[in-house]
Amino acid sequence: MKKESNLGRREFLRGTAVAAAAGAAWMAAHPRSEATVWQIDPTKCVQCGRCSTNCTQNPSAVKCVHSFQICGYCDLCGGYLQPGAKTRDSGAENELCPVGALKRTFVEEPFYQYTIDEKLCVGCGKCVKGCGVFGNGSLYLQVKHDLCMGCNECSIARNCPANAFRRIPASTGYLLKTGEHGGKERK
Amino acid sequence: MNRKPVAVAALLLCLWTAQAFSEFRFPMPEFESGYTHPQMNLPPVSKTSPVVDVTLLLAGLALTAWSVLKLRSRRMVFMIALFSVWYFGFYRKGCVCAVGSLQNVLAAFLLPDFAVPLIVSLFFLIPLVFALYFGRVFCAAVCPLGAIQEMCAVYPVQLSYPVQSMLGLFSYAYLGITVLSIYMGAGFLICRYDPFVGFFRQGASFNMFLAGGILLLTGVFIARPYCRFLCPYGVLLRWASRFSKWHCTITPAECIQCRLCESSCPYGAIVVPTPEDRPVDRLTGAKRFGRLLLIAPLIVVVAAGAGFVSHEILARLHPTVWLAEHVTEAEQGRLTEPSLDLDAFRAGKQSSAELYAEANALKERFKYASACFGGFMGLVVCGKLIRLSTIRKSKDYEIDRGECLSCARCFAYCPVESNNAQEKEQ
Numbered sequence: 001m002k003k004e005s006n007l008g009r010r011e012f013l014r015g016t017a018v019a020a021a022a023g024a025a026w027m028a029a030h031p032r033s034e035a036t037v038w039q040i041d042p043t044k045c046v047q048c049g050r051c052s053t054n055c056t057q058n059p060s061a062v063k064c065v066h067s068f069q070i071c072g073y074c075d076l077c078g079g080y081l082q083p084g085a086k087t088r089d090s091g092a093e094n095e096l097c098p099v100g101a102l103k104r105t106f107v108e109e110p111f112y113q114y115t116i117d118e119k120l121c122v123g124c125g126k127c128v129k130g131c132g133v134f135g136n137g138s139l140y141l142q143v144k145h146d147l148c149m150g151c152n153e154c155s156i157a158r159n160c161p162a163n164a165f166r167r168i169p170a171s172t173g174y175l176l177k178t179g180e181h182g183g184k185e186r187k
Numbered sequence: 188m189n190r191k192p193v194a195v196a197a198l199l200l201c202l203w204t205a206q207a208f209s210e211f212r213f214p215m216p217e218f219e220s221g222y223t224h225p226q227m228n229l230p231p232v233s234k235t236s237p238v239v240d241v242t243l244l245l246a247g248l249a250l251t252a253w254s255v256l257k258l259r260s261r262r263m264v265f266m267i268a269l270f271s272v273w274y275f276g277f278y279r280k281g282c283v284c285a286v287g288s289l290q291n292v293l294a295a296f297l298l299p300d301f302a303v304p305l306i307v308s309l310f311f312l313i314p315l316v317f318a319l320y321f322g323r324v325f326c327a328a329v330c331p332l333g334a335i336q337e338m339c340a341v342y343p344v345q346l347s348y349p350v351q352s353m354l355g356l357f358s359y360a361y362l363g364i365t366v367l368s369i370y371m372g373a374g375f376l377i378c379r380y381d382p383f384v385g386f387f388r389q390g391a392s393f394n395m396f397l398a399g400g401i402l403l404l405t406g407v408f409i410a411r412p413y414c415r416f417l418c419p420y421g422v423l424l425r426w427a428s429r430f431s432k433w434h435c436t437i438t439p440a441e442c443i444q445c446r447l448c449e450s451s452c453p454y455g456a457i458v459v460p461t462p463e464d465r466p467v468d469r470l471t472g473a474k475r476f477g478r479l480l481l482i483a484p485l486i487v488v489v490a491a492g493a494g495f496v497s498h499e500i501l502a503r504l505h506p507t508v509w510l511a512e513h514v515t516e517a518e519q520g521r522l523t524e525p526s527l528d529l530d531a532f533r534a535g536k537q538s539s540a541e542l543y544a545e546a547n548a549l550k551e552r553f554k555y556a557s558a559c560f561g562g563f564m565g566l567v568v569c570g571k572l573i574r575l576s577t578i579r580k581s582k583d584y585e586i587d588r589g590e591c592l593s594c595a596r597c598f599a600y601c602p603v604e605s606n607n608a609q610e611k612e613q
Contacts, residue, residue, distance in 0.1 A: 014319050022316070024292060046534060067227065068225060070215065135213065146230035149388075151378065
């Protein structure tokens with residue numbers, strides 16, 4: 001008799017615990033809310049260089065992207081060339097990118113197109129800084145979602161001195177610079 | 188080919204035309220060669236199928252429960268552990284994991300507007316429900332963190348019960364600090380200090396590898412140090428497992444008191460029978476229990492006070508408080524090395540006074556949260572003391588359902604087991 005009542009109590013406790021855990025899990029989950037991803041706000045980024053060193057991925061999931069619409073296609077590119085470079089060619093001593101990921105191709109006089117080799121880019125942000133100081137800021141850092149693991153706590157975000165990382169809806173994915181007149185070419 | 192004058196002229200033009208083009212220093216060129224802008228490479232979020240993960244979790248748990256309870260096969264458990272290390276560990280790179288999902292579920296309750304995907308919620312729930320019915324089968328083989336340690340436990344030694352019990356307090360402290368940190372918005376500590384994810388991802392900071400390496404090396408002798416003495420999710424599983432309906436037993440039939448299994452458990456989960464020559468005096472036991480209950484509130488209050496006093500240290504978990512202290516250091520000229528955080532702060536809009544105000548407000552909140560954390564630890568200590576001081580009468584060698592990780596090691600030590608197996612074969 002005593003054993004039976006004991007079993008009943010245990011059964012009741014177990015039932016309560018299952019209900020509590022299931023209730024907690026159900027209340028915590030928001031099946032309808034959209035999944036979010038980490039992304040860098042380019043207006044906040046200060047190009048400290050931690051994106052290249054603090055990511056759990058190696059090389060980092062943060063890469064430089066290029067908004068061609070707002071690029072000036074300059075010959076004297078602040079993102080491509082070292083400050084005070086003697087010549088404006090693709091000599092290693094002139095290039096700012098430490099891994100040679102920023103490629104330059106001639107379009108037409110006097111314009112040059114700059115593209116990023118993502119396999120090489122480590123997300124150090126040196127070119128971003130250069131383009132920001134002397135340029136339109138068309139080069140900037142973004143988290144590439146095919147590489148990002150989507151960590152619970154982004155280890156770059158935690159160390160970002162400018163708080164430039166935030167979670168955005170997965171359907172948006174990127175925080176791009178277009179600018180008010182960015183899409184249009186200037187008359 | 189010197190384009191500097193052109194650039195300067197463009198710059199001036201830009202400044203002159205002002206407003207409309209103020210955000211861009213150089214004009215966008217007008218191409219005559221019919222050049223069009225290339226597309227930006229912006230890959231969409233890679234879709235991992237949550238259904239596969241949840242299915243594998245369920246299958247793994249069910250299979251482990253079956254191999255422990257019905258098949259009674261350590262080999263099978265070990266095979267499942269191998270698979271878990273490969274899939275949940277190396278293939279999925281340690282994410283999504285039930286241990287970490289605890290934080291997301293907590294955050295959903297403690298923080299406003301924190302969305303938890305259903306899969307994370309399920310990863311939190313399913314192992315707990317399984318623990319309520321079959322014991323800690325999740326720890327046995329499905330958790331990649333547990334499985335990798337299980338493989339390292341080659342020469343396990345046994346710890347005395349009080350030592351093990353006291354070391355177990357760390358996991359409660361870890362759980363408490365995790366809750367505190369999430370409540371205060373200071374981040375997800377379990378993920379940050381996950382010791383084995385570095386191996387799974389094959390890339391981590393030196394300190395992470397060091398911590399993981401030390402834990403695995405320790406685990407050769409003191410089996411599963413993370414599971415037993417640190418894992419915050421293990422605390423919940425321990426509670427759930429105490430009420431488990433069908434927990435595995437050491438012997439498949441009646442215990443013959445041969446004492447052979449006594450030394451088999453590396454986790455100290457085998458409760459030896461109460462010795463006959465040391466009968467427990469009911470009155471002495473009741474008195475001791477009463478005294479413990481009397482000092483219990485005192486312990487809780489003292490622990491809460493200790494938590495309150497240490498709020499300054501705990502507050503440093505929060506990045507704002509840390510930054511405020513960093514800026515103070517710099518202002519007092521104690522900072523010798525250049526600091527990116529300081530430079531970024533100075534370049535920002537916030538003044539030091541505002542930062543200090545924010546940090547102080549946080550510290551005020553930390554006072555109460557730390558006191559609560561201390562009180563929680565006090566309660567845990569009381570619970571442990573009561574458990575240590577009360578003697579349950581047991582006639583046979585039984586499993587401590589809270590501590591048992593269902594690793595199936597002890598089965599092979601039981602002579603009844605081998606008899607049964609031989610009978611089956613015949």
